[in-house]
Amino acid sequence: MQVAQLTKYDKHNLKLEMVAVAPPQIADHEVLVKVTAAGVNPLDNLISRGEIKLLLPYKLPQTAGNEMVGIIEKVGKNVTNFKTGDRIFARLPLAKIGAFAEYVAVDAKALAKVPAYLSDIEAAAVPLTALTIMQAFELMNIQAGKTIFISGGTGGVGAMAVPLAKAKGLRVITNGNALNAERVLKLGADQFLDYKTQDYTQELSGVDYVLDTLGGAETEKQMSVMKKGGRLVSLRGMPNGEFAKRTGLPRWKQLLLGVAGHKYDKLATKYGVHYYFMNVESNGAQLQEVAEIFNQKQIKPSIDTVYPFEQVNEALEKVDRGHSKGKTVLTFSDVK
Incomplete structure (x- = not known):
């Protein structure tokens, strides 16, 4: 599968490298998710610059990306509240980010079910x-x-x-x-x-x-x-x-x-x-509360620009320039 990796902290170069790696193996408390869309955030660039490595000291290379939406393809044996085929979204755990990938293994405690009325692109703008x-x-x-x-x-x-x-x-x-x-x-x-x-x-x-x-x-x-x-x-x-x-x-x-x-x-x-x-942490229960508020209020996230996954570096540059009117999102398939 393809992932976008940070290979070197650099204040002057935010580019990630596209790398082919094996799909992840899941632990008993995790699920395997096929990513359909991922949110792009200023946090991603802060990590690349090394500006917060005192707080988040990732060992490089590190697959980038903090939030995503996707479909569960496999569940660990200790996971009881999600099943194969569920459409979920998450802010990935701080210690195990990596949303800029075609597949990701995620702790089930970080997950919530996506409100049905939201598209994948809209849902990717929500978690973080x-x-x-x-x-x-x-x-x-x-x-x-x-x-x-x-x-x-x-x-x-x-x-x-x-x-x-x-x-x-x-x-x-x-x-x-x-x-x-x-x-x-x-x-x-x-x-x-x-x-x-x-x-x-x-x-x-x-x-x-x-x-x-x-x-x-x-x-x-x-x-x-x-x-x-x-x-x-x-x-x-x-x-x-x-x-x-x-x-x-x-x-x-x-x-x-x-x-x-x-x-x-x-x-x-x-x-x-x-x-x-504050440094926002993953919390599936809290995200599920958000999903319920969204369902009640029919809130629509604001989307600025959508890029295919292959243009991840253009998306990061867009976010770095600022003046956005909403979230920048990566898509991994022909989603709407």
């Missing part, structure tokens, strides 16, 4: 982003009726976060290019701010939760619009000591990240808020 949001909501300890600000909410994360936040009963505010305002408001946003003409630090105050998709100087700006005791989860900031302890990293990494993330902890103290960094 949706689980990121659900796990961010857990860290925020969200309560219905309160307000969340989703920064830069016109891309793939925002397109997923807005309807999920509404499904959880939150008041949703986001910002971005005004050209996308109508689309985002249709997703359920209660308020949209044009980042070119409206400064959210002047428009907002007393926000309960923030999902920070921007990082950099924007993280402090977002803290400034929050109420005391508010919770900010950053997808683009710096891991800190709290993150290291929460995820069970070794003591030396806890100390290192405690130093690295001190700037953000200091800012959080300044504004009287809580700062969290």
